[in-house]
Amino acid sequence: MAKIALRWLVVSLILMCSAAVGAAAEVVVYTSVDQIFSQSILQDYEKQTGVEVKAVYDVEAAKTTGLVNRLIAEKNRPQCDVFWNSEIGKTIVLREKGVLAPYASPAAKEIPAFLVDKDKCWTGFAARARVLVYNTDMIKEGDLPESIFGLTEPQWRGKVAMAYPLFGTTATHTAAMFTTFGEEKAKNYLQALKANEVVIVDGNSVVRDLVVEGRLPIGFTDTDDVNVAIQAGKPVKMLYPDKKGVGTLLIPNTVALIKNAPHPEEGKKFIDYLLSKEIESKLSFSESANMPVRDGVKTPDHVPAYSSIKAMEVDYYQVAETMPEAARFCQTVFVR
Numbered sequence: 001m002a003k004i005a006l007r008w009l010v011v012s013l014i015l016m017c018s019a020a021v022g023a024a025a026e027v028v029v030y031t032s033v034d035q036i037f038s039q040s041i042l043q044d045y046e047k048q049t050g051v052e053v054k055a056v057y058d059v060e061a062a063k064t065t066g067l068v069n070r071l072i073a074e075k076n077r078p079q080c081d082v083f084w085n086s087e088i089g090k091t092i093v094l095r096e097k098g099v100l101a102p103y104a105s106p107a108a109k110e111i112p113a114f115l116v117d118k119d120k121c122w123t124g125f126a127a128r129a130r131v132l133v134y135n136t137d138m139i140k141e142g143d144l145p146e147s148i149f150g151l152t153e154p155q156w157r158g159k160v161a162m163a164y165p166l167f168g169t170t171a172t173h174t175a176a177m178f179t180t181f182g183e184e185k186a187k188n189y190l191q192a193l194k195a196n197e198v199v200i201v202d203g204n205s206v207v208r209d210l211v212v213e214g215r216l217p218i219g220f221t222d223t224d225d226v227n228v229a230i231q232a233g234k235p236v237k238m239l240y241p242d243k244k245g246v247g248t249l250l251i252p253n254t255v256a257l258i259k260n261a262p263h264p265e266e267g268k269k270f271i272d273y274l275l276s277k278e279i280e281s282k283l284s285f286s287e288s289a290n291m292p293v294r295d296g297v298k299t300p301d302h303v304p305a306y307s308s309i310k311a312m313e314v315d316y317y318q319v320a321e322t323m324p325e326a327a328r329f330c331q332t333v334f335v336r
Contacts, residue, residue: 026052027266030067031084032168033253034205037224037288038084045273051266056080065090065167071099071258081267083256084274088124089172091254092320095121101259103268107275110294115252124252125275126283126290129309130173131248132239133208133226138217147242151218152192161199161207161219165190165330169204169222169251172319175326176249179318187329194333212236222251224288227302231287240309247312252293253283 031038035057042053058067068090071080075098083100085091094100100121108116108123115124134144145151151160163170177186199216201207207219208226212234226238240248255274261267273279277297283290284299291306292299299305 027270028054028081030056030080032058033086080258081261081263085254088254089320091122100256103257107272122254122256127250127252128223133211133221134218136235158197161216175319175323176314178322227289228287243310247310249312
């Protein structure tokens with residue numbers, strides 16, 4: 001009897017070990033980065049490591065906000081390991097709500113300190129910029145406004161496109177206006193845009209497409225959206241506004257480990273991979289044309305150095321804190 005019991009015990013252990021060996025490692029990644037830019041990086045990680053990446057992408061109209069709300073809803077039973085955000089404001093919102101876990105990645109050593117959370121709950125990398133896209137068949141360079149404030153002038157009435165400012169980088173941008181211009185000036189500016197019949201659409205890529213198609217001459221969007229059109233040979237260029245004024249808002253990607261993630265070790269290894277110089281370089285050579293935030297990263301000639309841009313001086317934590325107030329105001333002004 002003892003021999004039979006021992007035999008079953010050995011068989012059971014073998015089956016348990018086989019199951020453990022056969023179970024493929026996996027990491028669950030939520031990302032607001034456009035799928036056309038992020039998917040190849042996730043697939044390369046799978047090929048290099050054998051770790052299965054289960055990705056959840058956001059939709060354009062709900063950029064970032066959809067996944068952020070999902071992460072908050074899942075806080076007590078996390079399904080995600082890593083959040084790769086295309087911007088920074090909503091990542092800080094998640095930090096404040098206790099959704100993120102600290103992780104000091106060794107790959108982040110050369111990233112500037114202001115792009116690393118003091119508690120290591122998120123790390124910034126590969127930045128975009130908030131720019132104006134304009135149609136070169138409709139506007140001569142000499143007629144371009146130097147500042148976004150110029151877009152409230154009568155000659156731009158009904159000619160400026162902007163994404164609905166409750167989502168994505170447009171929400172971050174409007175909150176940055178509140179913290180940089182001051183509340184009263186920011187509200188006056190946004191109301192002046194509304195009075196000048198700014199055209200509100202679903203997402204930055206829609207802004208770009210309207211300008212590409214010549215339906216509107218100019219609009220607010222991000223460098224990656226414009227670069228896609230430029231690389232496709234469309235008649236558009238991008239303008240970094242306010243070079244002599246408040247500057248252009250720079251928007252780093254951010255990556256964060258989720259607290260109580262189901263696969264924390266796999267999540268940390270994926271974060272190390274994403275923060276490597278190789279990935280920053282790959283993102284700069286892709287159509288997203290991200291700017292590396294550290295020196296020594298190879299880039300194509302058309303991607304400017306991060307330090308060469310006149311940057312809007314913002315405190316990203318203040319921007320995140322101001323986002324609800326800015327959103328409430330925008331809801332009243334840009335009612336749809």
